[in-house]
Every structure is written in structure tokens, then in C-alpha cells.
Amino acid sequence: MKTTRTAAGFLLLVILLVLSGILNLISGSSSLTVPDVLAVLTGSNTDPAAGAIVLQIRLPRLIAAFLLGGALSVSGFLLQCFFGNPIAGPFVLGISSGAKLTVALTLVLCLRQGIVLGSWMLVAASFAGALLSMGWVLLFSGKVRSMALLIVSGVMLGYICSAITELVVTFADESNIVNLHNWSQGSFSGTSWQDIRIMTAIVTASLILTAFLAKPLGAYQLGEAYAENSGVNLRRFRAAVILLSSLLSACVTAFAGPVSFVGVAVPHLMKSLFGTAKPLIILPASFLGGGVFCLACDLLARIVFAPTELSISTVTAIFGAPVVIWILVRRQTRKEAA
Amino acid sequence: MMQLVARSLAAGYRRHLVCDGISFTVEPGKILTLIGPNGAGKSTILKTIAAQLPPLGGTVLLGDRVLHEMPEPAVARELSLFLTTRLHTELMTCRDVVESGRYPYTGRLGILSAHDHEVVEEAMALTHVTDLARQDFTCISDGQRQRVMLARAIAQEPSVLVLDEPTSYLDIRHKLELLTLIKQLVRERRTAVILSLHELELAERISDRLLCIRDGRIDRTGTPEEIFAGGYIASLYGMTQGSFNALYGVPELSPPAGLPEIFVLGGGGSGIPVYRRLQREGRPFAAGILPENDLDYPVARALAAQVISVPAFSTVDGAAVEKALAVMQQCSEVIVCCKAYGTVNAACKRLIEAAEQGGKLC
Incomplete structure (x- = not known):
């Protein structure tokens, strides 16, 4: 029964992925038909405009939304296991905002000096910011045991970082403002194939390493003492979780800016869908689910008020935040029932 | 089956020494019980011999190897821990919890083999929790939870089982059930058991040897008959109010x-x-x-x-x-x-x- 549910869950995710992928390719300011898109993808296309739209704009954007959404959800799941806190996530804990701040600072400083930054540099800056925020959160979590306080500290950190980022953006050179402003609100637009190569490399490598964390994560769900008694080297495990979750969310921030609530909402939706919290199932499910979630949200961001585009965080917040509220309410009622 | 030996062990937290000069042996098929007042250092000793804390001095031998130099998975296959702290699991069935005991035996991805599943079923049957297998771990009673955790410890197939106050939160019936199970484990599998207990009357009944801890030292060690003779218990706990009736095992x-x-x-x-x-x-x-x-x-x-x-x-x-x-x-x-x-x-x-x-x- 369990295996059928798992299989059905993954099947559903794949179907949703294909569906939202197709919708993302065909809809937009110039609508295409499925045969049009197929023609482009198979190379039998004769319309250069359609080819450019699909290959240079929509396809890279689709891949970015999928990979980054998946990365964000996996990062969120890692953080939830690590802090034993169901509403932990890169955005809620201020890690995304920390990454955003360092990227904005690096961008503005380098642009002023006339240096053009490669994507790798942005990822590195973002990773540094993510680790700094993570350090703060860890320090704080050592001092307070309450999960609510931890989240509050993360949210506050997020606000501080966002405020400084706004300051930096405001005083940046005019020519850069438009781009920077868009990015600091969160968006998958303007992704190049070069970006795709880099994010694919980072996300794939991180995911392979994360797969090996599935086992210790499972042991860790019973708490530190039992994890250690199950043979987990806690120090190495902690370092791995911190580095991987930071790297994954840093990668997202470097390419798409801050994307809110995906990291909290998607792993939780997946746990409900699969009826388990086993990392071996939830890790891949979160990746797929996060990808689908961001594809769908990006589609809405593009088409609802077209030609005006919404920031991706606006849409993910609308669908993600209620999930967080639902988690909290359900936990409370469960606690009262017990 | 291996024995666990502590040699002039000093235990504590980094700079804070809690106990010193602790030596004892936990033998296969025997139960060693730690008794003594709150804060004497029982839990610290148990954490140290369960490799959760590094020793501040002395050594712990598991078989003929130094425990704290063994790789974590090797320790996990020989030594199992049972704690009283309440677990807050999410969407874990009781079977999931018991299966976690097999982690040290599984490969890189932690997938259980047919043999692992057999061991899990056996452990659950032994502690009578087979019926609970599909239930959520957070939705069962304290007594059932302790039995599930014991099944987890058994599934780990340890040589040495370390239990820190296993009877806390349990009513008298479940206390007796749990201790009976531990007795059974010791008899049938020759597991070496070390535990701490606050219930003196139960300690007297299940232990082969008692280790009395007071102010971070071993105050006395011996068979229950030796320890419960005379007025020793009252002095061990520094009792100023009332008395302990060693014959009946009841406090007055x-x-x-x-x-x-x-x-x-x-x-x-x-x-x-x-x-x-x-x-x-x-x-x-x-x-x-x-x-x-x-x-x-x-x-x-x-x-x-x-x-x-x-x-x-x-x-x-x-x-x-x-x-x-x-x-x-x-x-x-x-x-x-x-x-x-x-x-x-x-x-x-x-x-x-x-x-x-x-x-x-x-």
C-alpha cells in the first residue's frame, strides 16, 4: 500500500511537471501552439521568432524555475530536519535575504569599479551571505530553545538584510537600478544558457551529496542522541547539512533573487502527499514538487497581469504562506488533541 | 556478546567535571543498576559510556576495544541507547521508529534488507507492539511509546543496552512490563544491561548488581542484598525526612x-x-x-x-x-x-x- 502511494505520488508530480512545462512554453505575450513548440524543439521549425522565444527566453526560464524551485525546497527540507522545526526554511530564517544582501553589495561595488561579474562570482558572494546568515541563526538557536523565537529572529534578520539591500539599490548607479531592482524582488526572467549550465552543475552536485544525507537525516528525525547512537557522526553531518542547504539557497538567490515560502511550503505539501517524512522519499519529492510549484507560480507571475510581470515572490507567497498557517494550526490542534 | 568496562572514568561536560573515579563492568546476561540521588551524575555516566559524551579521563572498553576510539557505526552495532526524553516525531509510524534501529546495518542510502525487516518484526513481537506498527508514533500512550523505543533498541541487536531512567512517566503496570521485557532480553539474548532507576524497590528486584552514585563518586557497589541491608539507603540519599523500609522496599x-x-x-x-x-x-x-x-x-x-x-x-x-x-x-x-x-x-x-x-x- 505504501509503495503504491509513493509511486502514485511521483507519477502525479511528473504529470504536473510535464503539464506546467508545456503551459510555460506555449503561453506568454506571444502565444504559441504545442505543435509550434514541438517544431522548435525538434529543429523542424521555420519561424525564427518562435525559435528565439522558445529557445532563448522560455526554455531557459523554465529550466531555471524548475531547478531553482527544486533546490529551494530541498534546502528547506534540510533546514526543517536540522532545526526540528516544521516552518524553518531559507527565506523564513533570513538566509535568502542574507545572500541577497551580499550579492547586491558585490554587484554594486563591482559595477562602480567597472568590473563585470561572472555568474560564479555571484554564486560565491551569495554563498558567503547565506553562510553568514546561517551563522547568525545557529548562534541564536544555541541560545534559545523555542522554535517560535528562532523563526522570529530569522524573519527580523531577513528584514534587516532586505532594508540594507534596498539602501544599496537606491544609491546604486541609475543604469543598474532597473536590473538590480527586478532581481532583488525575485524573478526567473533573463536567465541565460550560461547561467543554466552553472546552476545545473551546482544543483546536481548538491543533490547528489544530499542523497547521501538521506540516511543520517532519517536517523536525525529521532533527535541528536538517537542519531548519534545510530552511528551518525554528528559534527560531519551538521556541517554537511549547513553547507548544502546554504549552497542550494545561495544558488537560487544568486540567479533569481529571493523566492519566498517555497522552502517551507513544498516539503510540507510533499509530506502530506506521500504520508511520510522519510528523507529517501521526501528529498526527491521536494525537488520535483518545488520545481513544479515554481513553474506554476512563474507561469502565473507572467500571465495574470500580462504584460506586467509580477515578482515570483509575490505569487509564491500567495500560495505558500497559507500552507505555513495551515501547518501551524494543524500542529496546534494536534497538540491539543494529545 | 561483549562486556563493557569502565576504568577510573571521569565524566562531565567540557570544563565541568561531574564524576570521577568510576570503575565498573557490565557483563553479558547481567543487569547493573545505577542508583543515587538526583544530580549525583548517573545520567552523565550513562551518556559517557554510550559514547554521547567524550570521557574527561579514564577509558571505556567495549569488548577489547576503546569505545571512544571506535568509529560511530561500529559502536552503534554493539551499543544501544534508550532515553526517556519525549520525542517529537513527524509522520513517523511506530514501525519507522523501530526500523531506525537498523540504521547501523544498512548501506549508504539506509534501505532495509529482507533480513533487517525480519529483525524489526521480531523486535516488535518481543515487546508486543506489532499491532501498533502502522500507528503514528506521536498518537500512542507513554507506555506504548516506551515499548516501541525498546523494540528499536532491540532491533539494533546490541551487546550492551544502556537505559536512562526507562521507567519515568510510566504507571506501575507499564513499569513492571518494561522491566520484565528487559529481564527477558537479558535471559534470552545475554545482553549486557546498564540502567539508572529512581524506583528503589524495582532496582532491588531486577538488578544483579547495584552501583550507588553519590556526589560524583561510586559510594558503594554490591548485590541488592548487600546494598539494601541496614540503613544504607537513607544515608545514600541523605534522607532527612522519613525513612526507607529496605525489607518492604517502601519509603515512609x-x-x-x-x-x-x-x-x-x-x-x-x-x-x-x-x-x-x-x-x-x-x-x-x-x-x-x-x-x-x-x-x-x-x-x-x-x-x-x-x-x-x-x-x-x-x-x-x-x-x-x-x-x-x-x-x-x-x-x-x-x-x-x-x-x-x-x-x-x-x-x-x-x-x-x-x-x-x-x-x-x-
Whole structure:
């Protein structure tokens, strides 16, 4: 029964992925038909405009939304296991905002000096910011045991970082403002194939390493003492979780800016869908689910008020935040029932 | 099966030394129990020998290897830990929890083999939690949860099982069930067990050896018979209120202060409930006339202001009766609870007559 549910869950995710992928390719300011898109993808296309739209704009954007959404959800799941806190996530804990701040600072400083930054540099800056925020959160979590306080500290950190980022953006050179402003609100637009190569490399490598964390994560769900008694080297495990979750969310921030609530909402939706919290199932499910979630949200961001585009965080917040509220309410009622 | 040996172990947290000079052996098929007052260092010792804390001095040997130098998975296959801290799991069934005991045996991705599943089923059958397998771990009772956690520990197939106050939060029935299971494990699988307990009467019953920890040192070690002899328990715990009845394994509160107001004529166990009631009501009383091997005697000694007794297996004689009459004079009430009068206590009937004449009988 369990295996059928798992299989059905993954099947559903794949179907949703294909569906939202197709919708993302065909809809937009110039609508295409499925045969049009197929023609482009198979190379039998004769319309250069359609080819450019699909290959240079929509396809890279689709891949970015999928990979980054998946990365964000996996990062969120890692953080939830690590802090034993169901509403932990890169955005809620201020890690995304920390990454955003360092990227904005690096961008503005380098642009002023006339240096053009490669994507790798942005990822590195973002990773540094993510680790700094993570350090703060860890320090704080050592001092307070309450999960609510931890989240509050993360949210506050997020606000501080966002405020400084706004300051930096405001005083940046005019020519850069438009781009920077868009990015600091969160968006998958303007992704190049070069970006795709880099994010694919980072996300794939991180995911392979994360797969090996599935086992210790499972042991860790019973708490530190039992994890250690199950043979987990806690120090190495902690370092791995911190580095991987930071790297994954840093990668997202470097390419798409801050994307809110995906990291909290998607792993939780997946746990409900699969009826388990086993990392071996939830890790891949979160990746797929996060990808689908961001594809769908990006589609809405593009088409609802077209030609005006919404920031991706606006849409993910609308669908993600209620999930967080639902988690909290359900936990409370469960606690009262017990 | 391996044994675990602690050699002049010093345990604590980084700079804070909690206990020192701890040496003991946990043998296969034996139960070693740590007793002692709160804060004496029992948990710290258990955490250290379970490789959760590095030792501050001395060594712990698991078989012939130094425990803290062994790789984590190797320790996990030999030593299992059972804690009382409540777990907050999410969407984990009881089977998931038990299966986590197999982690040290699984490969890189932690997928269980057919053999692993067999061991899990066996462990759940042993602790009678097979019916709970599909239930959520957070939705079962404390007693069931402890049994599931024990199944987890058993599924780990350890040589040494370390349990930190396994009976906390459990009612008397579940305490007995849990300890019976541990006994069974020790007998059938020759597991070496070390645990800490606060319930002295249970410690006395299940342990092969006791280790008494006080102020971070081993105060005494021995068989339950040795440890529970004399007034040692009261001194181990530094008891200033009440006493511990080692024979019955029960604690008694302090006797009410003052001169006896009531005379209780007990014997054969009939006096105990009355003594306890008077103690609760805070009324000092005298108890008599009890042979020193009477069931009532130890409790009377603990609770009465004065006890009139005769040597064990002796008949109540005239001298004792005179003494009892003198005490009764000072009391305003007499309670007769003894119903059986044989050759030994026939003389007590004189006391009843005297009480009746004085109008003190109630």
C-alpha cells in the first residue's frame, strides 16, 4: 500500500511537471501552439521568432524555475530536519535575504569599479551571505530553545538584510537600478544558457551529496542522541547539512533573487502527499514538487497581469504562506488533541 | 556478546567535571543498576559510556576495544541507547521508529534488507507492539511509546543496552512490563544491561548488581542484598525526612512529632493502614505490643512515637503488658485493629479490657 502511494505520488508530480512545462512554453505575450513548440524543439521549425522565444527566453526560464524551485525546497527540507522545526526554511530564517544582501553589495561595488561579474562570482558572494546568515541563526538557536523565537529572529534578520539591500539599490548607479531592482524582488526572467549550465552543475552536485544525507537525516528525525547512537557522526553531518542547504539557497538567490515560502511550503505539501517524512522519499519529492510549484507560480507571475510581470515572490507567497498557517494550526490542534 | 568496562572514568561536560573515579563492568546476561540521588551524575555516566559524551579521563572498553576510539557505526552495532526524553516525531509510524534501529546495518542510502525487516518484526513481537506498527508514533500512550523505543533498541541487536531512567512517566503496570521485557532480553539474548532507576524497590528486584552514585563518586557497589541491608539507603540519599523500609522496599514519611495521643493495638499487618492514617492526620501514636518479627513492626518503628515490642518469636509477657498499660494511660484513645489472638499475643486482651474500663476504646 505504501509503495503504491509513493509511486502514485511521483507519477502525479511528473504529470504536473510535464503539464506546467508545456503551459510555460506555449503561453506568454506571444502565444504559441504545442505543435509550434514541438517544431522548435525538434529543429523542424521555420519561424525564427518562435525559435528565439522558445529557445532563448522560455526554455531557459523554465529550466531555471524548475531547478531553482527544486533546490529551494530541498534546502528547506534540510533546514526543517536540522532545526526540528516544521516552518524553518531559507527565506523564513533570513538566509535568502542574507545572500541577497551580499550579492547586491558585490554587484554594486563591482559595477562602480567597472568590473563585470561572472555568474560564479555571484554564486560565491551569495554563498558567503547565506553562510553568514546561517551563522547568525545557529548562534541564536544555541541560545534559545523555542522554535517560535528562532523563526522570529530569522524573519527580523531577513528584514534587516532586505532594508540594507534596498539602501544599496537606491544609491546604486541609475543604469543598474532597473536590473538590480527586478532581481532583488525575485524573478526567473533573463536567465541565460550560461547561467543554466552553472546552476545545473551546482544543483546536481548538491543533490547528489544530499542523497547521501538521506540516511543520517532519517536517523536525525529521532533527535541528536538517537542519531548519534545510530552511528551518525554528528559534527560531519551538521556541517554537511549547513553547507548544502546554504549552497542550494545561495544558488537560487544568486540567479533569481529571493523566492519566498517555497522552502517551507513544498516539503510540507510533499509530506502530506506521500504520508511520510522519510528523507529517501521526501528529498526527491521536494525537488520535483518545488520545481513544479515554481513553474506554476512563474507561469502565473507572467500571465495574470500580462504584460506586467509580477515578482515570483509575490505569487509564491500567495500560495505558500497559507500552507505555513495551515501547518501551524494543524500542529496546534494536534497538540491539543494529545 | 561483549562486556563493557569502565576504568577510573571521569565524566562531565567540557570544563565541568561531574564524576570521577568510576570503575565498573557490565557483563553479558547481567543487569547493573545505577542508583543515587538526583544530580549525583548517573545520567552523565550513562551518556559517557554510550559514547554521547567524550570521557574527561579514564577509558571505556567495549569488548577489547576503546569505545571512544571506535568509529560511530561500529559502536552503534554493539551499543544501544534508550532515553526517556519525549520525542517529537513527524509522520513517523511506530514501525519507522523501530526500523531506525537498523540504521547501523544498512548501506549508504539506509534501505532495509529482507533480513533487517525480519529483525524489526521480531523486535516488535518481543515487546508486543506489532499491532501498533502502522500507528503514528506521536498518537500512542507513554507506555506504548516506551515499548516501541525498546523494540528499536532491540532491533539494533546490541551487546550492551544502556537505559536512562526507562521507567519515568510510566504507571506501575507499564513499569513492571518494561522491566520484565528487559529481564527477558537479558535471559534470552545475554545482553549486557546498564540502567539508572529512581524506583528503589524495582532496582532491588531486577538488578544483579547495584552501583550507588553519590556526589560524583561510586559510594558503594554490591548485590541488592548487600546494598539494601541496614540503613544504607537513607544515608545514600541523605534522607532527612522519613525513612526507607529496605525489607518492604517502601519509603515512609517521618512520624508526627509529639507525645503519643493514641494507642494502636496492632499485629499481623492489621496495624499498617491505621499507622499510615494517623501519620497523614499528623497525630502521634504509640504502637504495641508487637513481636519484632511482626509484619507491622517495621512500619510501626518508622511511624510511631513509641513502640512496645517483644523479641522475635516470643510470647507477649507481663512486663510488656505493664509497659503498654503505662503508655496507654497517657493516651486519650485506643484503637484495636488486631483481630487474631493466639498463644503469642493472648496477653494483649488485658489491654483491651483496660481500654474499655477507661472508656478510651473507639
